[in-house]
Amino acid sequence: MLENIKRYSTKEMTKIWSDENKWQTMLQVLIAVLEARVELKLVSNKRVAKNAVKKLKKLRMIKSDVKRINIIEEIIRHDVNAFLDHLVIKAELTKLQAAVYAQKITSYDLQDTGNILRIQNSHDEIMKVLRQLSAVLLRMALEHKYTLEMGRTHAVHAELITFGSKILGWYASLERNVSRLEEAAEELRVGKISGAVGMYPLPPEVEALACKKLGLRPVEHSTQIIPRDIYNNYFSIIGNIVSEFQRWSMEIRNLQRTEILEVQEFFSKEQKGSVAMPHKKNPIKSENVSGMCIMIRNFINALIEVSAENWHERTLDNSVVERVFWPLTFSFTHFAIKRFKGVVEKMFVYPEKMLKNIEITNGAFFSPVLRAALEDKGMPRQDAYTLCKELAFQAFNPHDPDSEEHLREIAKKDEQIKELLTDEEIDQCFDLDKMKPKHIDKIFSRFVLPEE
Amino acid sequence: MLENIKRYSTKEMTKIWSDENKWQTMLQVLIAVLEARVELKLVSNKRVAKNAVKKLKKLRMIKSDVKRINIIEEIIRHDVNAFLDHLVIKAELTKLQAAVYAQKITSYDLQDTGNILRIQNSHDEIMKVLRQLSAVLLRMALEHKYTLEMGRTHAVHAELITFGSKILGWYASLERNVSRLEEAAEELRVGKISGAVGMYPLPPEVEALACKKLGLRPVEHSTQIIPRDIYNNYFSIIGNIVSEFQRWSMEIRNLQRTEILEVQEFFSKEQKGSVAMPHKKNPIKSENVSGMCIMIRNFINALIEVSAENWHERTLDNSVVERVFWPLTFSFTHFAIKRFKGVVEKMFVYPEKMLKNIEITNGAFFSPVLRAALEDKGMPRQDAYTLCKELAFQAFNPHDPDSEEHLREIAKKDEQIKELLTDEEIDQCFDLDKMKPKHIDKIFSRFVLPEE
C-alpha cells in the first residue's frame, strides 16, 4: 500500500511532510513565540524564558523523537500535548522553564502555523519545477513556431495550425496559473498565535512578532485555526493546474496514436511496451499523469468539502483530511509536474508525419478556400457551402478508403464549378501556402520572449 | 436558462416531474391513507371520511392548482400545508371532512411516498429505453461478429479483435447494469406513513395498507423520511451507467477521428458541421452525451454528499438538492440514453476502413507471431523479443513516414532471422488468418442470444 504511494512521491516532499519535520516546524513556532514574549517583556521571568529558548534551539527532531512522541500520544490521546511533554524531557527543561515554555499556547497555534511553514516550503518546490516546465514549453513552442500541423476540432481535421502555437497555448496557460499560484501562496504566508478560540490569551503583539520571525504575517482573523478559505484558494489553483496537465497529457497520448503519431514519448532501448507484443511503444508516462491528475483533483474536492464542515470555533473533521491530503496533494503534484516535464523535454516530435497527416483527406480541408472562391464569383453563400460539402465528402469517403482522388481533381470535373472557375483558379485554391497561418509572429509576439 | 434545460429534457420526464404531477401523486397518497383508515376502522366517523375520499378522488391537479398553491405558500411558507389548505377549498370539504382528511399525517408522509411514485414511473421510462438500447447493441454485435478491427491498448495498435466483440462488451455491461438497476428499483418500491419522526401517530397497519394500495411496501424503518441509503443505491447505479455511456461515446468519437474513421455518426444532408468549414462531419451527439454524463455524475455526487448531512430525525439540506437533481438526473439520463441509442442505431460502420487501418503499420503488429516462430526455433525469449521490437520499429518508423517497407520484407533481410527461418516460414508469420481471433463464437455463446 505505502509502496504505491512512495512510487508516486518525491524525495523533497517526503522530507517536508515527514513526522520529524512536522515536529521540527512546530518547535520553530514554539521558539518564535517564546522569543517574542521575551522581547516584548511578556514573561514573568525573562532569564528563565531565555534559557528555555536556548535549550529548545539546540534540538533537532529525528526519528527517535517521533517514536517517543507516539508512545506518549498512545497514553494521553493528544499528539501536540505528547510533543510538548517530550520537549520537556528532551531539552531537559527545569521546572520553571517547563512552566513557561508553552504558556497560553494552544495546539493549533503550533500546528497551523507550523504547517504553513511546510506548505510554503512545498510551494517553493512546486514553483521550481513549474518554472522549469515553463521554460521547456517555451523552448518547444519557439522551436516549432512554424511547424505545420493539422488543427483538429471535434477530433476531426479542421484548419492548419503550427505545432509551436499549440505548445504556446500550454505555456500561456501555465504562466497564468503560475502567477495565480504565487499570489495565493503569498496570501497564505500567514500564522496565528491566537489561542484556543482566537481570543488571544497572549496579546496580538506576540503573534505579530513571532510571525515576523518566521517570515509570516499574522492572519487578520482566526478562530482556533487559520481560516480555511485561504487554503482553499491555494489548492483550487493547484486543482486548475492539474486539470491542464490532464488535458495536455491526453493531447500527447492522442497525438501518439498509431494512426496519428505526430509525437511520441521517449522510449528507451531496454524498455518493454508489453509482455506479449514486442512492437508496442506506449505513452505510459502521459497516461500515468492523466490518472494522477484525477486523483489530485479529488483530493482537493475533499479538502474543500470538509472545510465547510467546521462548526463554531472549529471541529476536527478537517484534521485527518488535511493530514493525509496535504502531503499527498503536494507530493503527487510535484511528481506529476516533474514527470510531465520529463515527457515534454524528451518527447520525439515528427514534423514530417504532421505534414503527411495534413494530406490524408485528399484535399478536403481546402474546401473553405474553394467555397470562398465560388462566393467571390457570385455563387450564393449557401449554395457554395453545400456544393463544397458534397465534393469534400467525395474526396474523403470512408466507404471507399482506397480512393485517392483529390478534391482538386473532383472540383475540376464539377459542372457548376467549371462555369465559374478555370482550372488554374482551382489549382490556386489548393495552394498549401495560402492555408498557412498568417499571424503566427503576431501571436508569439504577445509573450515576453527570452532574447534569442 | 430554462431553455437550455428543456433542450436536454424529454417530454416523459417533464410530465412526471411537473408540479401538477407532484401534487397529483401526493393526493394519491393522501387518498390511500384515508381509505386505509376507513377500511381499518381508524376514523371516528366513517361516513365523513368516505365522503371526503369520494370528493378527493375526483380531483385532477392542473396548472391553475399549482398557481393557487404557490400563492398560499407565499404566505404560510410551507408548501405541503399550502397544498392541504388548497385541497379543502378545491374539493369543497365540509368542516368535518376537513378535520379528518389529513389527520395525523406529516408532510413527508405525502412527499416522500409521492416522490417514490414519481421515481418508479421515471424508472419505468429509463428501463424502456435501456432495453431498446440493449437490443440495438446486441444486433450490432451480431452483425459485426466477425468484422476484423485493430484492437488498441494505450491508444496504440495491439492485436486484432472484431468490431462485434467490442460492441458485445458494451452489451454485456449494459445488461449487468440493467439487472442491478431493476433490483435497486425494487428495493426502492417503498412508502412511509410514519409521521413527523417515524413514531406512527397512525398505527403501522395504516401504512401497510396504504402502501399496498399504491403498489408499494412499507419501508422497514423511517424517521421523518424514508432512509436515503435506498435512494443512494439506486442513483449510484445510474451513475455507473452514465460512466459507461461516457466511455462508449468517447469510443465512437475516437473511432470517428479523421485518421481512424472506422465509424461515423449519421450526418443528414442538410446538417452543417461548421460555420467556416464545409468539409466537417463532427460526432456532436456523442460529444454531447460525453458532456451530459459528467453532469449527471455530479448530480449524483451531490445527492450522496447531502444524504450524509441529515441531523437527527432529519434536517432540510437534502430538500432543495433532491427537488432539483432528481428531475434533472432522470430527465438528462433519459435524454442521454435516447440520444446515444439514436447514435448507435444510425451509425455508419466502415469495415473496409477497419481492414485498411490494420495495415498501416507495415506489418508491425505481426511481431508476436514472428517472435513465437523464432522462439520455437530456439532463440531465447528475451533475444527474440528484442529483435522483433527493433525490426517492428523499422517497419513503422515515424521519422520516415513515407517508407512502406513491410516487416515481412525486413525480416527476410535480417541475418539472425535468416539463420532460423526460411522465407516461406517468414511468410507464414504474416498470414492475417492466423492473427484472427479464434474464439469469437465461444465468447458470443456466453450470452443468451435471440433465436436467429
Added chain:
Amino acid sequence: MLENIKRYSTKEMTKIWSDENKWQTMLQVLIAVLEARVELKLVSNKRVAKNAVKKLKKLRMIKSDVKRINIIEEIIRHDVNAFLDHLVIKAELTKLQAAVYAQKITSYDLQDTGNILRIQNSHDEIMKVLRQLSAVLLRMALEHKYTLEMGRTHAVHAELITFGSKILGWYASLERNVSRLEEAAEELRVGKISGAVGMYPLPPEVEALACKKLGLRPVEHSTQIIPRDIYNNYFSIIGNIVSEFQRWSMEIRNLQRTEILEVQEFFSKEQKGSVAMPHKKNPIKSENVSGMCIMIRNFINALIEVSAENWHERTLDNSVVERVFWPLTFSFTHFAIKRFKGVVEKMFVYPEKMLKNIEITNGAFFSPVLRAALEDKGMPRQDAYTLCKELAFQAFNPHDPDSEEHLREIAKKDEQIKELLTDEEIDQCFDLDKMKPKHIDKIFSRFVLPEE
C-alpha cells in the same frame, strides 16, 4: 421540473441567461467585429459593410426570434449557423451585405465572446449582493462586538468569545473572497475573434479593436475557444464562497438548536413550521442555503472536470455542461447570497441566552484559570491539569444532570487546592470579567471600519 429551478433562480440571472439575451450578446459581438473591420479597412466594400452594421444595430432579439432560430436549427443542426441565417432574413440584408456580415468568423468567436459579456453582467449582479451582505455582516459584527458568547470547539464549550468576533470572521473571509473574485473577473474580461482554430482568418487587429468596443481585452492565446483555465479560476472562487456560505448557514442552524437558541431565523406570524407541530420554528432558509451550496459546488466540480476533456483545438464535451451549469451556478449563487443576506439581516440574536448558556456547565469552563492559579502556586503543570480535569467533570456530570454544584464550590472543598489557595483566591478564579476576551478592540481595529 423547471418549476423547481425557477424557485431557486433570480429574475436578474434569468434575464441575463435567457435565449433572447444569448442571441443579443452574440449580435453585439458580430456588430463589433464588423465595425472593427470597417475601421481597419478590412472589408472589400466599405459601404456595404457599413449598411449591414446599420441594419444589424437596429435588431433586438426577442422571443419570436428564438423560436425561429430554433426551427432553423432543427434542420441544419447547428445553432449559430441558424442564428446567422435568421439574421439575414430579419435584418433584410442584401446579397452583398449577407456575403460580408459574418465573414471569416467562427461560431465560437461569437459564442465565447458573447458568453463572456453575460458572465461579466452576472458577475456584476453577484458583486452587488456580496457587497450588501458584507455591509450587513460588518454592521452585525460591530453591534455585537462585546456580546459575550461561549466559544465552542468540537461542539463542546471551550472559552469565551464575543458574538461580534464570530461574525467579524465571516466578514473577513467574505472580503478576501470578494477581492479574489474581482481579480478573477478582471482576468476573465477577455474576448476572442481568432477563428476556427485560433489562427486568425481575420487579423489580430480586428480582435483587438472589436474587444475594445465590447469593453474587453483580446485573450492572449486561443484555440477555437478562450482557454478554460481562466473560467475555472473564476468558478473555483465561487465554489470557495459557497463553501463558506454552507459553513455559515450551518452555524446559524446549530445556534438555533432548541438546546442552544442563541440566534433564530426570522419567522413571520403567518408562517407554519410543520403540518403536525404548531410549536416548530425551523431555520428552513439556512437549511436551504446549506443544500444549495452543495449543489453549486458540484456544478463547479463538473465544469472543472469537463475542462480537462478538451482534445486538440477543442471538442464539444464542455458545451452542454457550460450551457446548463453556467446559468445554474450564477442563478443559484445569486439566490443563495440574497437568501443568506436576508437571513442574517432579519435574524433574531439573543444575548441573554448566550449569557445563560455560558453558565450551564456550572463553571467548568473556568478550569484553565483555576489551573493557572494552581501552577502559579507551584503545583506541577501535569498535576494541576489532571486535578482541574477531574473537578470540572464533577461540576458538569451528565450522569447526574440535575446536580447544580458549581466548580467554585467543589474547588473550595478539595484538599489539595485548599492547601494552595484561599477561598478568596478561588473566588477570583471564577470572575467572569477575567475570562472576557481582552483584545477584541485590537482584532476589530485590523479592519478598515466605516466612520462611526
Added chain:
Amino acid sequence: MLENIKRYSTKEMTKIWSDENKWQTMLQVLIAVLEARVELKLVSNKRVAKNAVKKLKKLRMIKSDVKRINIIEEIIRHDVNAFLDHLVIKAELTKLQAAVYAQKITSYDLQDTGNILRIQNSHDEIMKVLRQLSAVLLRMALEHKYTLEMGRTHAVHAELITFGSKILGWYASLERNVSRLEEAAEELRVGKISGAVGMYPLPPEVEALACKKLGLRPVEHSTQIIPRDIYNNYFSIIGNIVSEFQRWSMEIRNLQRTEILEVQEFFSKEQKGSVAMPHKKNPIKSENVSGMCIMIRNFINALIEVSAENWHERTLDNSVVERVFWPLTFSFTHFAIKRFKGVVEKMFVYPEKMLKNIEITNGAFFSPVLRAALEDKGMPRQDAYTLCKELAFQAFNPHDPDSEEHLREIAKKDEQIKELLTDEEIDQCFDLDKMKPKHIDKIFSRFVLPEE
C-alpha cells in the same frame, strides 16, 4: 507523509495490499493458469510444464523479492515483465520451463485476476467488522428500546422517539448495505485470462479452469481488463456505507454537544482534551470518522471518474488511481468501521439527560396534543394551530430565557381555551405517557431478532 497514512490503516489491509502479496497473488494466478493448461493438455511438453508448476509453487514472495523486481523494473520499465523475469531466476527455471511458464499470458491476466483475489480478501475483512458493528448496534437498540428521547427535525425539538429506535434505524440501514455489498462482492468474484485484448490466445477453457482453481468465475466479457462497471458497483456501495458512517458520527457529535450531552464518547482517565482547557471532553474519534468518510467518498468518486477514461481495449489512466485508491479505500474504510464500532460499543448513554432535555421547552412540544383537544372541542383547524403556536412561543421564549412558565399554565390562563377545556382536560394534554411512541414493539418486530 506515509506516517499519516499508516496512522489510519489497519494491519490486515496493510498485509493484503503489500507488494509482497501483490506478487504472491499474481504468482497464484500464474500457477493456476499453468496447471489448467496441463490438465487441458494445452502445453507442448506436459512434463516441462508440470515441473515448472512444482518449482513455482514453492515460492513465497518476500521483501527481498520486491526489491529485486523493482530493480529490474527500473531498467525495463514494465513491472509485470520484471516480475516474470525475476521468477525465472528465483525459481531456477530451465530454458524449456522458462519458455512455457507464462506463455500467451498478458500482464493484466495476472494483475486483474490477482487483484480480485486481494479485493476478495479485503472484502472478507470488511464484512467481519461490519457484522460486528451490526451486532453492537442491535444490542444497543434493544437495550434502549424504550429509552425516551426528544426527536429533532431541523435540529429543533419535534416529538418523542426512543433512543433505541434511532439506533435501530442505523442497524436497518447497515443490514441493507451489508446485503448489497455481499451481492456486489459475489458479482466481483471473477477472473480473466483472455490475453492482451480479450481475444483468448489461450482458449476460454483455460480461463474457466484456472478461475475455478482460484475460487472465481470467468468474467463473461473482457478487453485487456475486467470490465470496471463491476468494480464501480462494489465501490459505490462502500461509498454509500461511509455516507451513513458520516451521518452517524455527526449524530453522536451533535448529541455530545455541551448543551445536549445525551451521549458521550468514552474518555479515558489519562486522555487530554486540550492543551489549554482541562475541562474538555471532545468526541474526537467521531470527528475523525466524519472526516475519513469524506476522504473515502472522494477516493470512490475518482475511481468511478477514471473508469470512464478508458479508450478502446484499455488505456492506463486507471492504473495509478487503482494502485493507490484501492488500498486506501479498503484500509481507511476498515479503520473507520473499527473505530466507529469502538465508539458505539464504549459510548456513554445518558437516559436521564434525555429526559431532562425533553423538558427544556416548558411543555411547548405538547402543543400538538393541545391542538387536537381544541379541535375535538370544535375549534377550527387553523385557529387551533395558530393559537397553540402562539402559546408555545410564549412558553419557550428565547427573549426571556429565564422564564420557566409551563405551556400548561399558560394554557390554563388563556381565555379562548378556558371556554373549551377544563383545567383537568388541559392537564391531560400534558401527560408524558400519552406522548410516548405507541408502536415501538411493532417497529422492532419487523427485524429478525436474536432470541432473547
